[in-house]
Amino acid sequence: MNVPERKSPPKEVLLVEDNPGDVRLTLEAFREANASIHLSVAYDGVEVMEFLTNKPPYLDAPRPGIILLDLHLPRMDGREVLTKIKQDQSLRSIPTVILSTSDSHDDVAKSYLLQANCYLTKPGKLEEFESLVKAIYDFWLTAVQLPPPTWHSNRQPQEASGTDLLGERKT
């Protein structure tokens, strides 16, 4: 099979997951899929918000193309993280995929109400988990157009200022 050549840098994926076993399995499953991605991991809800808003120690954190978010997290839970992301003008355009062990109707419905981009239940079996991560890669990181990594709503050119991005005066 021919894989099209890509000049673009690997896509930035942010995994929010407190269980080190699941982090490792996800990493390995992406590696199995030959995924050309860069995976960052946040272990709780407070950390993920620091990462996304470039607070110390995440001053240079990349803007993720997609977020994989567990619901049950220490310090700040996934529902609250999702709410904050989707209420923030700059962050809301980042696709946020819920990846949770819960398959309760309430969690699914609540997540879609909070504008999760999709909801996936983590399967218990290892093989099925790997196939799910591969499906995420095939769909979200291959077929889907993600928002461009450089795009921040608060970094849009300000036309009123009369200067362009190079700082030259417009005449």
Next chain:
Amino acid sequence: MKTIGRDGSAIEVLLVEDSPGDVRLTQEAFREANVAIHLHVAVDGVEAMAFLSRKGIHVRAPRPDLILLDLNLPRMDGREVLAHIKEDAGLKTIPTVILTTSDAEVDIVKSYQLQANCYLTKPVQLDAFESLVKSINDFWLEKLRLAQSG
């Protein structure tokens, strides 16, 4: 492989698309991929909203499990339809996938801002289009937990 909704009924998909050729290709690709789909078609934005709010001839329309929405539509365009869906407490939980020929950055960003669930660019080549429809089926209709109606 056969996919059936949790209550044993077929999965309802609403395709909002004004190009008869694309409608036909989508129908055929879904037929290949999954026999248990009811594909409904709205040919413009006004009809999509009538279907979703069960107005006029759509009084018996089912609630879709998934919406595939083109951006460039007559009468009411896809961005406006998307904004209506995602502002409506009753409709916002229906996953809405943008399926458009545009790959313009401004359309991608705007659609995610309006809370599109994902954005797909229609490939020009027929086999690539068929494989995209298949991947929509594999991911959205087989892997995923959709929000139940209610």
